[in-house]
Amino acid sequence: MFPTPIQQAARPTQWLYRIALPVALVIWLLPLIAVALTSIRGPADILAANYWGVPTQWHAAVNYASIFHDTPLARYLVNSALIAIPATAGAVALSCLSGFALGVYRFRWNLPVFFLFVGGNFVPFQILMVPVRALSLRLGLYDSVLGLVLFHVAFQSGFCTFFMRNFILELPRELIEAARMDGATEFDVFRKVVLPLVQPAVAAVSVLVFTFVWNDYFWATVLIEGDHAMPVTAGLKALNGQWVAQWQLVAAGSIVAALPPVFIFFLKQKHFIAGLTMGATKG
Structure with a gap:
């Protein structure tokens, strides 16, 4: 009636679980990672469509201060x-x-x-x-x-x-x-x-x-x-x-x-x- 605990599953199933779980976790976290990276970028990176690369401008303090001061x-x-x-x-x-x-x-x-x-x-x-x-x-x-x-x-x-x-x-x-x-x-x-x-x-x-x-x-x-x-x-x-x-x-x-x-x-x-x-x- 209930699923078999992963510790009692067959060895191939355990290996598949250990591989699939981190992959699914990374895929689920990708939008959050993109938002977090965007929040510390400068306007130049946004205009250049640099959404996933290393930020060329680090505006974390400026962006987070601006949302409270200017909005x-x-x-x-x-x-x-x-x-x-x-x-x-x-x-x-x-x-x-x-x-x-x-x-x-x-x-x-x-x-x-x-x-x-x-x-x-x-x-x-x-x-x-x-x-x-x-x-x-x-x-x-x-x-x-x-x-x-x-x-x-x-x-x-x-x-x-x-x-x-x-x-x-x-x-x-x-x-x-x-x-x-x-x-x-x-x-x-x-x-x-x-x-x-x-x-x-x-x-x-x-x-x-x-x-x-x-x-x-x-x-x-x-x-x-x-x-x-x-x-x-x-x-x-x-x-x-x-x-x-x-x-x-x-x-x-x-x-x-x-x-x-x-x-x-x-x-x-x-x-x-x-x-x-x-x-x-x-x-």
Whole structure:
């Protein structure tokens, strides 16, 4: 049922794995290497189409300083933080509550409600573009940080609820029943019993949602027009010159924009892996 571990595979398979893995890794990293090299090049290299060779001009300090001094990148980063942090907190908080309700209580419409959350993840988000934009205009939330935050909270809650409900469902019901017998209220059961036990799952889903929201480009361009609320993913296009393409600045801005999710992942790496592997083994 499960693939054979590579250590137990035949010798030719092991050699093929050792050769194919580095090759696949290099191919996967090629675009990132190209962006990193472009971010430290001078304009002359870009005009001469020197994309892969050794830079003839080393403008790393100039390029990275320029994106903060000569472009609104800092404002875009602040906007992304103002969008991603509340959206992650809101989606995770709601999903913990709904996951608790769906995972602990047994009521008639439990499965249909759960399937409703799951089914929302299969709706192509592109078909929601027109109704979501019209709704944001009607509610006065168009072109605002609050509108984008509320949309991401609503859109990410389905996946988060699916994630949290499955983890809470695996918790021993004896712990919950024991807390109730001791006189704990339902909120105390949630706060003092369930929530501490699912902390790895909360960390894992928080990292995933933060990455999704921070890297979002589609909805940022649909719901935001002005620089006052533009996140960094959609604002990178403003780093290009009006008449001359400044790809070295766009590349430098892209590297800076990618750092926060990477930092969050490595900061929560242990909890992230524990959350994803919780319940994978018994004993």
